[in-house]
Amino acid sequence: MSTSPAAAAPDRRAAPWWRRWADTPGTAVAVLTAGFLGMAEVAFGVPSGPDVAPTYALLGLLLMLVAVAAGAALIWRRRLPVPVCLGTAAAAVLLPVGALAPLIALPWVLATAGRRTAAWCTAATGAAVVAAMARDWRREGDAVMWAAENAGGERTYLTGAGYVGFGAGVLAVAVVVGLVRRFRAAARSARRAADESERQAATLRAQAADLRTELTRQEERELIAREMHDTVAHQLSLVSLHAAALEVAADDPGTDVPEAARSMRSSAHRALDEMRTLISSLRTVGADSAERYGGPAPRLADLVTLLDEARHAGVDIGATVFVDGGDDAPPALTRGVYRVVQESLTNAMKHAPGVRVDVDLRARPGDGVDVVVSNPLVADVSATAGGAGLVGMGERAAALGGRFDAGPDDGRFVVRVHLPWPAPVPAPVSP
Known part of the structure; x- marks a missing residue:
């Protein structure tokens, strides 16, 4: 059974209130972290100081606002993962505002979107990571963001291979997290479908049991009717024949009226005995129906x-x-x-x-x-x-x-x- 990504997407609005409140700290951490790293990259990428022209200061302020907006967009990463991922990735490619925001949004895309959309978003996020790593690799001196400084004041910089490995690593982590989310959502959807199928099967089994019971009752009713017809109708027919003969020959001196009456009484008694046998048999529980309804064979x-x-x-x-x-x-x-x-x-x-x-x-x-x-x-x-x-x-x-x-x-x-x-x-x- 295949499950569409949209059907597998977790609906946060349908989650219990305690789950929604538990997700709030994660959203706050994602927004603050992405905004902070975005502003940090703006700070490292835009010249600053008393000798810098006011134009750079205004540009830095605008880029800071873009970095904050990219981080704030992560609030809607669950409801609108594709627009958030593509928008923040485009901002990271065009402007030095960092690639953390699209990296955080990418797992939600992989968890909910189709394969083609997920591939495009992964490529866009990869381009944002490449652009961010390339900008930092081209900087020199104190403008390099991804560098380490020892106790002696000496700075250690990443090599080109280091930037490639670091960028590939963070992108791989985002992809793995997204695939894990996708598989978990698919598993939950499969479990829900299995539970629904089991409920439907239980309903069908109950309906089938009711039908079998009704068919059994119908067969028993038909068997009762057949036995009643065969056993009682024959005796009553004999009574009818005796009565007709008695009526025709009542005035005939040679007719043995008492004998005819005894025959009628005997047939009537046999009919009553057959009726009592059937009724007694019907009250018997646990025996086979064919033997129960018919009495002794x-x-x-x-x-x-x-x-x-x-x-x-x-x-x-x-x-x-x-x-x-x-x-x-x-x-x-x-x-x-x-x-x-x-x-x-x-x-x-x-x-x-x-x-x-x-x-x-x-x-x-x-x-x-x-x-x-x-x-x-x-x-x-x-x-x-x-x-x-x-x-x-x-x-x-x-x-x-x-x-x-x-x-x-x-x-x-x-x-x-x-x-x-x-x-x-x-x-x-x-x-």
Whole structure:
């Protein structure tokens, strides 16, 4: 991630008050030092004394004011580093007012400006240092500023190489300080960006967790609706068939009314038991949802009871059932097969009453389970093609990795379901 120099620039106005007060002594020291050295260079570079013409005195006074102004400009070195650096560097090149002010402003330029601007400011500061060193090197005697005097009164002067080394050294120090400031500002900006990214990631993780929770709740609601539809609707359909038969044959002396009433009561009680089982399962916490909502899984052998109940309710059923190893079938598979047959019979009783329903079921480990339930079309079934029962059967087949298909086929409404049933893995033979 790249960070623009302007974005990495420290904003002093945004700093706490104690930081701003702590920076004030540094600004005062920079202003006073640059102003003092600037006036010192003016004093060494402009002739003075009683024999000097007033013109030189006036020139010296003006240069002193320029040196003070260059030092005072450092007050704005943080907010306007480039103008301060270029302005004081130009003054140092044209006038003998010293090069300390641009040297102090240069690190702030390097810390905040772009590469091209930083290069130009570095070149301008270097020119100011060269001009200041060259002026002092051309002076003679007491006019030389960078000289040392021993106890005997003898003065020692820098050589040309000494001036070059001294100028290069102070410029290198300014550049290094500026680069350190730049890298620290970039590091702070990177840390802020990383913190912001972490906050955004935490927000996204929380939103994802909420979405997962909502999806889980939606899946559970759909599972509840499917189980309610499959378990209770079938029993209520049987009750409806018994009631219709009782209503038609109530006046027939040959009709066993008490037996029909008992069948209705039995179907109603089974519906209530299924309802209580579902409600009790929903109150169970910590178990798998598919097992919780369905109660005890029915066996493949229970299909015989299911078909007998439908026949007893008056449904004409032709059943062909071949099951091999049904006692070892997984509970999820047996539940799915039972619900598919149950829902298919319920749909036939509801949408095609009085017609023959053919049930063909073949189940074997390794080959899987194939269920085909069909009945003649007696009305337009387009309205039921997308019903909750068919949707539930399709969802069950998909959850078990199987296939589901339902619809009109050559004058019949056919439901076809294939569910995988893996062959058992043989136990290893001990030597």
